[in-house]
Amino acid sequence: MAAPSIDFFYEFASSYSYPAAMRAGEVAERAGVTLRWRPFLLGPIFADLGLTTSPFNTQPAKGRYMWRDLQRTMAAASLPFRMPDPFPQNSLLAARVATALPDDGKRAAFSRAVYRAAFGDGAQIADAEVLGRLLRDIGVEPAPLLVAAGSDAVKQALRAAVEAAKAAGIFGAPSFVTADGELFWGNDRLDQAVAWAARGA
Amino acid sequence: MAAPSIDFFYEFASSYSYPAAMRAGEVAERAGVTLRWRPFLLGPIFADLGLTTSPFNTQPAKGRYMWRDLQRTMAAASLPFRMPDPFPQNSLLAARVATALPDDGKRAAFSRAVYRAAFGDGAQIADAEVLGRLLRDIGVEPAPLLVAAGSDAVKQALRAAVEAAKAAGIFGAPSFVTADGELFWGNDRLDQAVAWAARGA
Structure with missing residues (x-):
């Protein structure tokens, strides 16, 4: 029987993806579940709904609540948190770089670094120099990766991830998707998703 | 020092208010926190945002997910669950009846019964006869309550609850509001809200 696995769909502009990314690896490993890191983009999915920005921006009370809830969540996790400016950040380049990296630990390490930069340090993750520094920090030479990030193969792979997310x-x-197609949404559902995957395998 | 308390704002048309209402009393009591049952209406708050129905209806993928997530949630809690038709139910009369009841246990008992009828049994909670039966089940004579529910005093009290919710x-x-004004949203935040209230008191 195959080892249980879970597809972890994350978007670098998404605030609640930050706490999820910081602990998903550990939670999955503890349960013996393989985590597939799947960067994708919410923009095309929101656009299908006629939305042009984050619901946290269109609904002020919900936006204010989100920041307060994240402050509490990150304080409980002892992780730094600050509001990115602008929010949401343009996440396209970061998503392409993550897609260009192999999912063998490097993609996870880069993804955690991007979240920490965006939501912990207030860095501009649309900036290729910022991403280059984060790559260097995890031991990856930036130049070839940034070239690969602009290739048709990577662009197509990212589009395929968005289509897989929609499907x-x-x-x-x-969001988390188990091998049997069960969908779980939100940082609050990470543990439940991993438990489902572990039980089903 | 006053005993810790929490304002529990619930809306009878709200799906996630169902699991919250079924366990809020027990969770609060275990922590020594007094729960104030505050029925309110989301309609006027959504209308301020230009929304005319539930976001679960305007976003089909989100709506499908919500039902599946609630199925899982209610199965884990061993509570019956079915989709109300229509969704959302018109909750105005139920909210007025709940407002007319004293918050001494009767309001909580009636509110739980309304949620169970709407989301467990598929009853039409806009129907005065359905609500009358639920009142009788908890030992309250329906006729005087249904008259009180139509009074100006109760209408004003319910409008005041909506204003308090907005404020x-x-x-x-x-939603849960602690004495120090901390806001928690969603069934997933009930335990955290109660812990906050217990700690702060």
Whole structure:
């Protein structure tokens, strides 16, 4: 029987993807579940709904609540948190770089670094120099990766990830999809998703 | 020092208010926190945002997910669950009846019965006869309550609850507000809200 696995769909502009990315690896490993890191973009999915920005921006009370809830969540996790400016950040380049990296630990390490930069340090993750520094920090030479990130193969792979997300019924991030197609949405559902995957395998 | 308390804002049309209402009393009591049952209406709050129905209806993928997530949630809680038809139900009369009841246990008992009828049994909670039966089940004579529910005093009290919800920053249901003004949104935040209230007191 195959080892249980879970597809972790994350978007670098998504605030609740930050706490999820910081602990998903550990939670999955503890349960013996393989985590597939699947960067994708929410923009095309929101656009299908006629939305042009984050619901946290169009609904001020919801936006204010989100920041306060994240402050509490990140304080409980002892992780730094600050509001990115602008929010949401343009996440296209970061998603392409993550897609260009192999999912053998490097993609996870880069992804965690991007979240920490965006939501912990206030860095501009649309900036190729910022991403280059984060790559260097995890031991990856930036130049070839940034070239690969602009290739047709990577662009197509990222588009395929968005299509896979839509096909799985995804409408927000972070989302988790088990091998039997069960969808879980939100940082609050990470543990439940991993438990489902471990039980089903 | 006063005993810790929490305002539990709930809306009878709100799906996630169902699991919250079924366990809020027990969770609060275990922590020594007094729960104030505050029925309110989301309609006027959504209308301020230009929304005319539930976001679960305007976003089909999100709606499909919500039902599946609630199925899982209610199965884990061993509570019956079915999709109300129509969704959302018109909750105005139920909210007025709940407002007319004293918050001494009767309001909580009636509110739980309404949720179970709407989301467990598929009953039409806009129907005065359905609500009358639920009142009788908890030992309250229906006729005087249904008359009181139509009084100006009760209508004003319910409008005041909506204003109090807005002032607290509420944009969805269920929501929990502690004595120090901390807001928690969603069934997933019930335990955290109660812990906050217990700690702060």
